[in-house]
Amino acid sequence: MASDHTRSAILAAAERLYADRGFGDVTLRDIVAEANVNLAAVNYHFGSKDELIAELFVTRSIATNRERLRELKAAEEQGGGRAPIEVILRALVGPTLRGCLGPENQRSTAARFMIRASIESVPPIRRIKNREIDHLRKFVGAMRRALPDRSDVDIYWGLNFALAMAHHTIRESERLTKLSDGQCDLDDVEDVVARVVSVATMALAAGRTETKASAKVAAR
Amino acid sequence: MASDHTRSAILAAAERLYADRGFGDVTLRDIVAEANVNLAAVNYHFGSKDELIAELFVTRSIATNRERLRELKAAEEQGGGRAPIEVILRALVGPTLRGCLGPENQRSTAARFMIRASIESVPPIRRIKNREIDHLRKFVGAMRRALPDRSDVDIYWGLNFALAMAHHTIRESERLTKLSDGQCDLDDVEDVVARVVSVATMALAAGRTETKASAKVAAR
DNA sequence: TTGCAATTCAAACAGTTGTATGAAACTATT
DNA sequence: AATAGTTTCATACAACTGTTTGAATTGCAA
Structure with missing residues (x-):
């Protein structure tokens, strides 16, 4: 060849x-x-140009997704088919955060590319992201097993919020650094992962079915 | 004229x-x-074209920011200069969510425009967003007053996560609907607001200074 | 070496883009 | 009605875009 x-x-x-x-x-x-x-x-x-961009993004996405599933599978096997929710969430957001944050000067090209892809959304990339749902379903399944008495709706919202915190922190890392005058250390990736996982876990662990009702009361 | x-x-x-x-x-x-x-x-x-886009975005941003500050000020005045954290957070994310979510057929053009602006980031809009920090500082101040024994770093992270959940839910509302097979009702805006505020409040209320440490323990 | 396919290359193509120009049309004041 | 200032218009411009073409070159197998 x-x-x-x-x-x-x-x-x-x-x-x-x-x-x-x-x-x-x-x-x-x-x-x-x-x-x-x-x-x-x-x-x-x-x-075409779009296919070039798509190939770049697919390659990196596959790598991240593989790493996610590797962590998830390892955790579930270790727990006999059921992993603690915080470990599942860590498998979900950890690889992405680790891939995109960290000291800027030692940030890989791949990482910086993925940050770009998350900030500037272009058509070929958007099309691929839309196909990511099947991948997320695997995490929904694991979360259901970890929290069997939790409603599906709460699981979906928990997943949504976990991804929200991870992606937004990546997208707006510069702004957070500026706002906090450098006090929030985005280079300490493991601390960021811990914070995201912690909040997401709390969101999912908080008083069952109560979430919606109690919040609505607070709204008055 | x-x-x-x-x-x-x-x-x-x-x-x-x-x-x-x-x-x-x-x-x-x-x-x-x-x-x-x-x-x-x-x-x-x-x-120029960019100035047209900028004017559109600035107009809508100002409207949202004004509404945010109006809610914040009202809450602080009612509480004698100190508002409950969940009310502050509601003032932060409520106007944006209310402006961008809700039944699609009755979604205003302005709302749909702002969703676009949050999905596809173009240079003139990015430049304006970068100047939004001063506006956020006012919320940092209110949050400090509401949680005087909370570290600044935790405040910043709480603010970051609140905005993360709100914006990501707007950006990815379609995906969440698809993933949950319609079970997550993005049209019930007040429920969404309540969920975001609830989780953000928990994130900020959780065991002082402990957040980071406890999360790190859980990481092992 | 010969022959054939894969690859590279310079050049041009066809289309689109935002912007500039200068004359025409309008508006309101005198 | 005449004037001065503003606004509209058709048109051209200049630059840039991704893509295509067909000939030249390369590498490899027979």
């Missing part, structure tokens, strides 16, 4: 540029210049 | 189109066609 050299040079250059400057103002010509290949090579190897 | 008719026709058309089809594939030509005005009118009245 081919040497594949051009293909991977394009992938690397594209990831680097997208990570640094965003999808908005990186053109194919920027990419091929960075990769030292011909302009037509992108269409030859990937078909 | 002028009739202002053209100006507001452009604003209305642009908001409608951006809300429906996103920033990515709405051109100035689409906008002026929808508004029944000449192409050059946009640059004449707004200077």
Whole structure:
């Protein structure tokens, strides 16, 4: 087969540029210049610009999802098919947070690319994200097993909030640092993971079925 | 002065189109066609496309922020300068959620526009968002007064998580609906507000300074 | 070496984009 | 009615976009 050299040079250059400057103002010509290949090579190897972006994102997504499921499976096996909720949540948000936060200077290109992808949503990436639901269902299942007397609705909301805290913290890490004048240490990834897991666990552990009712009372 | 008719026709058309089809594939030509005005009118009245987008977003942001502060001020006055934390959090996330969620068919153009702005982040909007920090500081102050023995870091994290849950729920409302097979009712806005406020309140009320330590223990 | 497929390349294409221009039309004041 | 200022309009501009083409080159198998 081919040497594949051009293909991977394009992938690397594209990831680097997208990570640094965003999808908005990186053109194919920027990419091929960075990769030292011909302009037509992108269409030859990937078909189109969108397919290039999609391939980049899929590759990284698969890696994260695999890591998530690995942690989940390990936890459930260790617990005889049932894992504690906080370990499940850690498997859900840990890989993403670890992949995207941490000291900026030692942040991988892949991490910076994924941050971009979470900030600037472009069509090819959105299409892929929409297919992530099946992956999340596996976590719903595990959470159901961990909290058998919890309603499905509460499980979904708990999952939603856990992802919310993780993704928003990544997206707005710069703002949180500025707002807190550096007091919130986003580089201490394990602390961030612990905080997210802690709150999400509380959200799911709080008084059964009471959540909605009690909150509504407080609303008055 | 002028009739202002053209100006507001452009604003209305642009908001409608951006809300429906996103920033990515709405051109100035689409906008002026929808508004029944000449192409050059946009640059004449707004200077550039980006300034048009900025004006749209600023207008809506100011409205939301004003509503937030109105609720906050009312609550603090009623409590003699100190409001309960859950009321503060409600003032923070309530206006945004109420503005962006609710039955789709009766969702205002403004609301749909703001959802777009939160999903597809474009440069002019990002620049404005970065200036939102001063506004958030007012909530930090109120939260400090409500929870005087809470560390600043915990306050910042609590604020961050509250905004995280609100914004992520808006951004991913479609996915949550699909994942839960319609069981999570995103149209019941007050329930959503109550859920977010409830979890955020718990996050801030949970064992002082213990949060981090206890979570770290759970991590083992 | 010859032949054939895979790859690279320069060049052009076709389309779109936001913006600028200068004349025309309008508005309101004198 | 004449004027000055504002607003509208058709049109052109200049730049950039992703993609295509067809010829040149390369690498490998027979």
